[in-house]
Amino acid sequence: MYRLDAALRTSERRPATVIVDLGQRSAALEPGDRPGAENLLENLRGRAALTEIVLDDANNDLLLVYRAARAADAEGAGGILFRRHCAGDPCTGEQPSAVRSLASILYDSLRTDTPNTPLVAHVALALRAIVPGTPAPVDPVITRGGLASWQERRAVAYMEERLDQSFPVSAVADACGLSVNHFSRAFRRSMGKPPHRWLLDRRIERAQALLRSSDMSLADVALACGFAEQSHFTRVFTRTVGLPPGAWRRTAD
Template sequence: MYRAETACSVRYPQTPTLVIDLAQRSAALERPSEGTHVQALRDRLALTEIVLGPDDGADDDLLLVYRTVGAADLGAGAILFRRALDAGDIVHPPALRSLAQVLFDTLRTEEPNAPLMAHVAMALRAIVPGPLRDDPGAVRGGLANWQERRALAFMEQRLDQSFPVSDVADVCGLSVNHFSRAFRRSLGKPPHRWLLDRRIDRARELLQTTPLPLADIALACGFAEQSHFTRVFTRLVGMPPGAWRRASE
């Protein structure tokens, strides 16, 4: 019927990519090319693969990517529709087969109907289980595993920067409120507290392994002023950063 597997196990050098923006209800077809968005899916998302029956004149597979507006990269997941040489043993839900066939027929036209593809893709997304819904390792009500990895990586790479939580929510394809609730359920603390704790951990690493002055360490850990850094460090660690450095020598 259909199965989920990691994107890196799939080979699709000639696969057209249909990118659907769920928030804007728009669609854009990207032809195969070097550096295509397909590569961005590797090692990030599970890929739901649906094998369809053979159909003369339809030899192109279709990779459907669905995401939310504002995401820094491909955010939500993907569905790969693949033609089978022998589909005698394959049984599909009628609605899935019908909707998938509409997408293939539209792709074969000279000017694919983007609004139609968007509507069909959203209908498919509603009936096909994907990585966001079927994530056995995820905490119930929390972030999916790929969302947690992406959120933590996003913040880890920006420990020295100031950014709103909405930026992190965007890369996970969630609203700010939904993301904050799910993050706390998965990590046991809200996003701003996780980030603050990680910045202090980084500060301790720099205090112990480098001769950098406190002002530089404060900037490297996302604090605009040394005085703010000192207050936060003292509150969380129990002593000022200078005293902690001397004690750790």
């Protein structure tokens, strides 16, 4: 079902690697055959800092490495390894649907010739927030007036899990233990945009992934991305991307 870009295809022992910088909230892609890739995986296992998950429908193993904000923790704050099969006891069993859905988006993003690294980073961070047993990250310095790191992770995870649903900002604020006004101001300081704008951008990013990797109708894509009407989806997509979704899909093929 899934296949990685040729530069990221993996061998049995050396999975492709996504390095997630927890301080910058960014992601970088590395091929599985780079020097030290195998040592990194074993180091994470040795420190009990790795969560291993089986995805039966994945054609490749994929390693997410979360690097701490502080240079003192240079080996990283932990990792998640998605495996095609379970090689031993560390692998976890059936995963929540949100984990599988986010993993699907991640693999689909990496299939493209030019992976959307901001999208990869967002999905990787959301996975870190919701995967059971993932080692707690070292907290980066909190932006003055912004969200605490745990609130930021919870807000992102809450919205990522509900991209296909309608919900008020107050629900996200409640999940973070803040009033709506406080949450909205803090979210904007931390993320650079208000919650509603961030959510719309993520829904459009998900729509792009679905348009590129599936033959779903525009109406179904709209519903899967939280838009009640195709016309609203088309307006937002066109305003954000610069092309209507149908035209964009033809250029992406």
